[in-house]
Amino acid sequence: MMTIGKLSDTAGVKVPTIRYYEEIGLMPEPERTEGNQRRYVRAHLDRLNFIRHARDLGFSVEAIRDLLSLQATPDAPCHDADRIAADNLADVRAKIARLKKLEAELEHIVSECAGGRAGECNVLATLADHALCVTNHGHAHNPLDNVSN
Amino acid sequence: MMTIGKLSDTAGVKVPTIRYYEEIGLMPEPERTEGNQRRYVRAHLDRLNFIRHARDLGFSVEAIRDLLSLQATPDAPCHDADRIAADNLADVRAKIARLKKLEAELEHIVSECAGGRAGECNVLATLADHALCVTNHGHAHNPLDNVSN
DNA sequence: TCCTGAACCTCTAGTCCTTGGAGATTTAGG
DNA sequence: CCTAAATCTCCAAGGACTAGAGGTTCAGGA
Structure with a gap:
């Protein structure tokens, strides 16, 4: 369970950017605390690392979207x-x-x-x-x- | 005396882009006809060619602004x-x-x-x-x- | 001279991928 | 319990254009 700030530091992606990724559907909506703050788990970090890495490599957000959905279906042809x-x-x-x-x-x-x-x-x-x-x-x-x- | 369309074709810069350059002060405001249409002269074409060329070479608009003001003062050191x-x-x-x-x-x-x-x-x-x-x-x-x- | 259609006008909003701020709320530690 | 840091939402900006709506002007031909 980590805050958005911890996720941000760990993945090297700024906080507003994480929220933006959520908004455009690259990142899923995480659980919220009673006070409405986002709480992330390990899977979120993995996914965010994937995204950042792909962005570093120059992939567009749309390409990343495709790659992520491929990743979600491991039996699909590669x-x-x-x-x-x-x-x-x-x-x-x-x-x-x-x-x-x-x-x-x-x-x-x-x-x-x-x-x-x-x-x-x-x-x-x-x-x-x-x-x-x-x-x-x-x-x-x-x-x-x-x-x- | 040429229209914005002619200037656009000659310089290879789209019409809205020319208007945009005027708005941000890269291009001067040209004369207008009675009907409020822009009319350009040779000097405008030269300047627009300069700008496009510099953009092609990757110069930022701000850098171009500086280059243009240098060009305007030929006695300044280079x-x-x-x-x-x-x-x-x-x-x-x-x-x-x-x-x-x-x-x-x-x-x-x-x-x-x-x-x-x-x-x-x-x-x-x-x-x-x-x-x-x-x-x-x-x-x-x-x-x-x-x-x- | 009038007509037509292309080119022009202004204004607004959208693109892409973030980034930053305002103002309000929540959280964690002492 | 209090405070300071972090979080929340919403809105706006950045760069360098690009596109559209809705209206006007121009040039050529009948």
Whole structure:
């Protein structure tokens, strides 16, 4: 029997986040004391650890929802979990590829900067003119959605 | 003199986004027609291209604000712009490093999956127990903030 | 000149995943 | 029994957009 604060410390997930997970149905509603405070048991900690770990690995909340329901049915075939993980891996790789292009671009920009006045600054010049770029880092219309996380 | 739609198409920035940039002060308020529609000139396009390019490169709106004010004062020393870009580069590198750890972890998880039942699934087992991880991909308390670009 | 339909306007609210605060209540320890 | 810490609920913010409703303006053609 532990309080939400103890659960929070143990799992490394902030208190409001735990309540949020409950609200969106990732965490089950725990027992309450007479005074309406949440009391958790070991199973809650395991589940929260699972969630945090999956979030650390970049899984979306929706993916985690799927993984949790798979976990709940141990006799179900495992390829669904495998596919979710593989999708996530592909996602992570795409993000790495994109960030590497940005890295190259930024390296170029920064290294060229001679430390003069803003009027001749390479950083500013490059940002003002895409044609000065060394790589094609994309003219994506939703550039960052792909990279966040 | 171009409409917001033309500006949007030319710069590759969605119309509501342009209005949003105006609202937060990244873009200046343009002239209006008698009927209250925005009309842009070349300078607006240049500025919007600058902004989009910087966003593509992962700069935050706040960083862009700084860069734009530097651009407006060509005689100012350039090291501020350089520092902003260098900070951003460090940021991108940190994200890459983090994502590579995730990649390694996910590769491990996925490759180990024998395609059996969920009860023995490696994906699920690893998520349930951090100790099974091959790398220390961090117990960060704000795991994804560091990675979203 | 009028009409039509596309593009524009403002305003509000939603996205995602938390995080923080206000103000009230409960709990555990001394 | 008292107090301080922790908890409760509810609401709002963050970043950077995105989407919709409901209404107006523009440009081209008949």
